[in-house]
Amino acid sequence: MHQRLVMVFNQFENELRRQKCTAGMKEMLLRGDWPTKPPLGYDSIQKNGARTIVINATGKILRHAFIWKLEEDLSHDAIRARLAQKGVVLCRQRITAVLRNPFYCGLLSHNMLDGEIIQGNHEPLISRELFLRVNGVMDTHTHGYSIKEENEHIPLKRFLLCEKCNKPLRGYIVKKKGIHYYKCCTIGCGTNRNAQVLNDRFAEALEAFKLDHDPEVLHLIKQQTVATFNQYMQGHQDEHMMLVQKQQELNKKIERLEERFIEEELTADLYNKYTAKYNEELSDIETAIAEASQVSNLRECIGLAVDFAVNIAKKWVLADYFTKQRIQNLLFPSGIFYNKEMDECRTERVNSVFLYLAHLKQLTLKKQKDIVGFTMPLFDLTRSVAGTGLEPMTFGL
Ligand SMILES: [Zn+2]
Missing domain, CATH: 3.90.1750.20 (Putative Large Serine Recombinase; Chain B, Domain 2)
Structure with missing residues (x-):
């Protein structure tokens, strides 16, 4: 669970860094300067x-x-x-x-x-x-190659998933009426829905993450979030030390195994069997250690997240197709399922930082509000915050 949180957090940090970097790159391109290595x-x-x-x-x-x-x-x-x-x-x-x-x-x-x-x-x-x-x-x-045109009317394509088939929904237009739809491409499935309706619903759902507080409260929220994540990382550091210890022990065991094999206390079969086992354990531990050491720039990262959340829905609505897809995947890394029969949207994962911010927002507002248009209530989502080991502390407001 902890590892998963760290991974989500890293992914989030990388994403923010990339967005900052993309903004700079786009500016260069618009000026006519190629931002990366030029072609051959x-x-x-x-x-x-x-x-x-x-x-x-x-x-x-x-x-x-x-x-x-x-x-x-x-x-x-x-x-x-x-x-x-x-x-x-x-x-x-x-x-x-x-x-x-x-x-x-x-x-x-x-x-x-x-x-x-x-x-x-x-x-x-x-x-x-x-x-x-x-x-x-x-x-x-x-016979020509067509440049694939990404349609601004269907920003949720490939991000929305058909709940029945678990397949990404595509976008299409009924040209006669000029109306866009999302549609499942499984033959005989029949899941489709007016694109504008689902786009509006998504924008509305983003409001649950919007932090519309005074600057002082926003400042407190930033501090609170940094404190909570720091506290969590602290716990994680202990875990990190334990992992390093385990790694050392395993290395010793492998060394000892080699000695015993050389001294012919062990058969080749046994030696191979145990080396394979220990090496597998070692590689798991090394992965865990690498993940645990990656989190950095906590304060900057959370600052960015809070600033982003201030106007989150508007940012999404006004963004171009490319950025919209980025925001969607950042917030809901597993996409959103659409159920045609119930005409409902549902998600299984929310980025933990934004989830935590939404939770703090509820605390400051002293009320629990569901994500509008989603069947998964925010109340449930915040319980999954607790599940990740993040215990929110109340603070005086
Ligand atoms: Zn389907």
Whole structure:
């Protein structure tokens, strides 16, 4: 149970870090700067204190691939052979990826841009016209590739699960009416529901996690949460020491086993049997130790969580598709089940930090309120807080 909590907590911390980092990356992309390692054929160099992306020697050779494709309609294998002659050795898939990548004609395309294409600040390897014509040539061979458009009307797709089949629901639109639905794709299942209805219900459910308190109370909540988690981690440190002790004992046992085997007190069968057993135990303990040592930045992490919870529903509603999916999975790591017969949503797991904050909120409001639109009452959820070893302390308000 403890380990599970730590894992959820780590996952949460990583997620927050990634979101901070994503915001920075998206900004760079919108400015036309590629935020990560540039593709093959380019180098990232420091010029006058600024990072610049320039074409390298490989890039100059790679340029020919586009020209061969257009002018001679060479197969990818033939392109591959010619490039290899010039000293650039690539696998077949890599050639396809290069020819498809708009970066080479000066454009930026990235998951984070939600389908938007940005004019990059780097020098193009080829003209935009050449790129489009090459891709036109390829598309006549491969019947085109469609860029998968993630639909802003169906942010809960793949996150909602059909309760009957345990399969993710997909989204679709009835074009005549312009109405979106979530739907289970199992043949004969028939689970489907108006998307807007479920989206609204989800936004409403998020209100249970909203912390709409005065700044002073928010400050207290932060302190309380840090104190509780610290207390919990303290207990965990004892556990950590126990694990380390066990690890040392096991190592000694394994050593002793080797000695006895060498001194021929043990048969090879017995030796193998016990080494396997001890090594298995050892690997379990090592995993547990690694998990237990990972939690850091507690205060910062909780600060972020509380700030996030202040306007949680609004943040979700206003976010783009990509961010919406992130928030959903952060809060409900096992997704949400939808039951068509009862027209009900249900979840099995809530991120422990947000769960704890929701619990504190109930304490400050001195009332227990269910998560609207969900069959799992928040009251039950807070009991599962106790189950994770987090005992909330009451504080004077
Ligand atoms: Zn189904």
